Amino acid sequence: MKVGERLMKLVSRHMTKEEGSDGQRFTYRKGSFAVTLWFEYPAKADGNGQKTDGCGTLRGIREAIQADIDLGELIYIMDESENELTVVDNTEDTDRAIRYVSHDKITPTWLEERIVTTYSAGWYDQAVDPCALAEYLSRTVDKHILQTLEYIVIVSADTECDWDELFPILEDRHGNSILEVCDLPYDGVGIHWAEYQTVVINLGNIIELSKELCADGFSDVATETNIGVITTVLHELFHMAQNDPYAPEELFQGLPVDPEDQAEAWARKTFEENGGYVLAK
Missing domain, CATH: 3.40.390 (Collagenase (Catalytic Domain))
Structure with a gap:
């Protein structure tokens, strides 16, 4: 067995793979050490020729919202699914609910x-x-x-x-x-x-x-x-x-x-x- 093949075989024993509609996530975990790699699928054109990114944009919004939550902003996630995310923004004392949808919807x-x-x-x-x-x-x-x-x-x-x-x-x-x-x-x-x-x-x-x-x-x-x-x-x-x-x-x-x-x-x-x-x- 070649060195490269042997190395890949050893790595694969500790590697898990998750596949979603917008990309793949590979996680290598051994003991207390873990590292995750995310591979996003390339944007596809919809029926009107516009580029869509599946749930990629929704995921980016989710991360931005979480960053604001971590900073103490008066905002929280009320509901979320693979294609939708509803956030309540109370930064201006309005208790405003905003529903974001995946662009391919x-x-x-x-x-x-x-x-x-x-x-x-x-x-x-x-x-x-x-x-x-x-x-x-x-x-x-x-x-x-x-x-x-x-x-x-x-x-x-x-x-x-x-x-x-x-x-x-x-x-x-x-x-x-x-x-x-x-x-x-x-x-x-x-x-x-x-x-x-x-x-x-x-x-x-x-x-x-x-x-x-x-x-x-x-x-x-x-x-x-x-x-x-x-x-x-x-x-x-x-x-x-x-x-x-x-x-x-x-x-x-x-x-x-x-x-x-x-x-x-x-x-x-x-x-x-x-x-x-x-x-x-």
């Missing part, structure tokens, strides 16, 4: 399940197609931005009627209605509920603004509404990333410092580079 189907359209909003001639919106976001938005998303809610101009419909649907981790503490955007086009990782779009107000823009006849309501919906959704999603304590700094590089200007610049740039159409007609 963020598919068009997963996103569509998080889009809630009220009955009234679905009756507009310029209604949003949830499937098209989900496909668009999956294709164009960095999954570090989407990793905490709970809901994208599309409401009409009749926010009082929509409030009644949404009250039993939108719940926090404790089963309480989010609308007990949050207001729908009755006089704006969108809002981000920072404590609940939820984006709300007022489609009725976007349509009315689009009609004003089309008064000179140089555009049409559907075109302007489509632009308004996409850029508003992107804008509010970026605010969600700004409020993610573990979002990578690379997301914000090259953008204005002011949070509002930053979100608008990123939304406009993303739309200009990718275009897109998300209306049902």
